[in-house]
Amino acid sequence: MSQIRVVLPFHLRNLAHVGNEITVSVADPVTVSSILDAIELAYPVLKGTIREHQTHKRRAFLRFFACAEDISLEPPTETLPEPISSGREPFLIIGAIAGG
Amino acid sequence: MSQVRVLVGSKKGAFVCTADGQRKDWKIEGPFFGGWEIYHAKGSPVDPNRIYVSQSSGWFGQIIQRSDDGGKTWNPPGSAPEDLVSAQGWPQGESNKFTYEGETGTHLWYDGTPHPWEFKRVWHLEPSLTDADVVYAGVEDAALFQSKDAGTTWSELSGLRQHTTGKDWQPGAGGMCLHTILIDPTAPNRIWVAISAAGCFRTDDGGLTWKPTNKGLVSSFMPNPEAEVGHCVHRIASHASKPNTLYMQKHWDVMRSDDSGDNWTKVSGNLPCDFGFPIDVHAHKPETIYVVPIKSDGEHFPPEGKLRVYRSKTGGNEWEALTNGLPQQDCYVNVLRDAMAVDSLDDCGIYFGTTGGQVYVSADGGDNWSAINEHFPSVLSVEVQTLR
Numbered sequence: 414m415s416q417i418r419v420v421l422p423f424h425l426r427n428l429a430h431v432g433n434e435i436t437v438s439v440a441d442p443v444t445v446s447s448i449l450d451a452i453e454l455a456y457p458v459l460k461g462t463i464r465e466h467q468t469h470k471r472r473a474f475l476r477f478f479a480c481a482e483d484i485s486l487e488p489p490t491e492t493l494p495e496p497i498s499s500g501r502e503p504f505l506i507i508g509a510i511a512g513g
Numbered sequence: 514m515s516q517v518r519v520l521v522g523s524k525k526g527a528f529v530c531t532a533d534g535q536r537k538d539w540k541i542e543g544p545f546f547g548g549w550e551i552y553h554a555k556g557s558p559v560d561p562n563r564i565y566v567s568q569s570s571g572w573f574g575q576i577i578q579r580s581d582d583g584g585k586t587w588n589p590p591g592s593a594p595e596d597l598v599s600a601q602g603w604p605q606g607e608s609n610k611f612t613y614e615g616e617t618g619t620h621l622w623y624d625g626t627p628h629p630w631e632f633k634r635v636w637h638l639e640p641s642l643t644d645a646d647v648v649y650a651g652v653e654d655a656a657l658f659q660s661k662d663a664g665t666t667w668s669e670l671s672g673l674r675q676h677t678t679g680k681d682w683q684p685g686a687g688g689m690c691l692h693t694i695l696i697d698p699t700a701p702n703r704i705w706v707a708i709s710a711a712g713c714f715r716t717d718d719g720g721l722t723w724k725p726t727n728k729g730l731v732s733s734f735m736p737n738p739e740a741e742v743g744h745c746v747h748r749i750a751s752h753a754s755k756p757n758t759l760y761m762q763k764h765w766d767v768m769r770s771d772d773s774g775d776n777w778t779k780v781s782g783n784l785p786c787d788f789g790f791p792i793d794v795h796a797h798k799p800e801t802i803y804v805v806p807i808k809s810d811g812e813h814f815p816p817e818g819k820l821r822v823y824r825s826k827t828g829g830n831e832w833e834a835l836t837n838g839l840p841q842q843d844c845y846v847n848v849l850r851d852a853m854a855v856d857s858l859d860d861c862g863i864y865f866g867t868t869g870g871q872v873y874v875s876a877d878g879g880d881n882w883s884a885i886n887e888h889f890p891s892v893l894s895v896e897v898q899t900l901r
Contacts (some may be wrong), residue, residue: 457606464574
C-alpha cells in the first residue's frame with residue numbers, strides 16, 4: 414500500500430473536518446480512481462462531491478493535478494507518476510476559480 | 514414564553530434567527546455552511562429540534578445537513594462514525610445520493626428536444642407532519658424523493674416523474690425544479706407538488722400515482738395556453754383547517770382552487786401586477802393571504818421601486834398594500850418562491866427575505882414591518898418555527 418498525500422479544496426476540508434492535507438492508503442497501481450476510492454472510504458461524507466455517485470464522472474468544476482500537470486482529462490485508471498505514489502508530491506484536487 | 518426561530522437560506526450560507534414572542538430583538542447565528550448555497554432549511558413539526566437543510570454548490574454538488582438540537586450543531590445524516598462504513602467495509606455516505614428510479618428517460622429541453630433527466634440539487638425539503646424521520650425532497654430535474662431514515666438515504670417516488678406527461682415537461686428559466694410540497698394534514702397520503710414549468714400535481718395514494726391539477730390555468734407563452742401540463746407554477750399554499758382550498762402564485766396570475774386543485778380561478782383582482790413568486794396564508798385566518806407583486810417576468814423587481822406585500826382578507830380578488838416599514842422608493846430586490854413564511858403565534862407573524870439580503874418580519878399580520886437583518890447574502894428561503 415502507498416501512502417498518498419491529497420490536498421482538498423477548502424469547502425471539502427470543512428465538510429470532512431480535516432486540515433489542508435490528508436493521507437490515504439492506496440493499493441498499487443496508484444491512479445486517480447484508486448485515490449478517489451480511498452478518499453471516499455476514509456471520508457464517506459465526500460462521496461458524490463468530487464465525482465458523481467453512480468457514473469464516477471468528475472464534477473465539472475473540479476480539476477486534478479499531479480506534479481504540476483493538469484491530469485483532469487486523462488483516463489482515471491492511468492498510473493500516476495512516482496512522486497505521487499511515493500508521497501513526495503501531493504495529489505491536488507482544485508476547485509475551478511470563479512469570480513463574483 | 515413563546516419563541517420563534519427563523520431559518521434563513523442564502524446564497525452564501527444559512528442563518529438561524531431567534532426572538533421571543535415580541536419578535537423585536539433578534540439573535541442571529543451563522544453563517545452555517547458558509548460559502549454554500551442553502552436552497553432551503555425546514556424544521557420538523559413533530560420534533561422542532563430536528564432541522565433539515567439543503568446545501569449545494571456548483572462545484573461539489575448536493576449535501577444534506579441535519580440538526581437534532583435546534584440548529585446548534587449539524588451533520589450530514591448518517592455521518593456518525595459507526596454509520597459511515599457498512600458491515601462490508603464500504604463507505605456509505607449516501608445522504609446526498611439522489612438516484613432516479615428505473616429507466617431515467619427524457620424530458621424536453623429548452624429547444625424542444627429530448628433531454629435525459631439529470632439530478633442537480635434539492636430545492637425544497639418538506640418534513641412529514643407525523644414522523645420526524647420522514648422527509649420529502651423536491652429536486653431539479655423535477656422529481657420527488659422520500660427519506661424514511663431522517664435523511665440518511667433517499668428513494669424516488671417515481672410515479673410522479675413517470676407520469677405519462679413527464680416526457681413533455683420542460684424547464685423554466687430557473688431550471689426544471691420541484692419546488693413546492695404540500696402535505697394534507699387531514700389525509701397524509703394526499704400530497705400536492707408544484708414544478709416549474711410543468712405545473713401542479715396531486716397524489717391521493719402516498720405518491721404511487723399522480724394527477725395533473727392545472728385546469729383553469731392559462732399560460733399565454735404556451736402553444737396551447739390551457740394545456741394539461743407546462744404551466745410555470747411558482748408556489749402553492751394552503752391552510753391546515755381548509756386543506757382543499759389552495760392558493761397559487763403562477764408565473765403570471767394569482768389563482769385559487771376550492772376543490773383540491775381540480776379547478777382553478779383567477780383571484781388577482783386589484784393587484785398592481787400579478788407576477789410574483791411566493792404566496793402564503795395567515796396562520797389563523799384561512800382566507801387571509803399574502804403575495805409580493807413583482808413588475809414582470811423580464812424585470813424581477815417591485816413595481817415603482819416600492820417593496821409592497823399585498824394582503825387579501827377575502828381569499829383573493831380584493832387586495833391591500835402593506836407598506837409600513839418597507840422601503841417605498843428605489844427598491845429593486847426580488848422575493849423568491851421559498852422566501853416567505855408565517856408563524857403561528859396568536860398575532861400571526863409574517864416573514865420574507867429578499868435577493869438584496871433583507872429579512873423582514875411583521876408581528877401583526879402584515880400591518881407593520883421591521884428588518885431582522887438587512888445585510889444577509891441574497892436570500893433563497895425563509896422558514897419559521899414557533900416554539901412554545
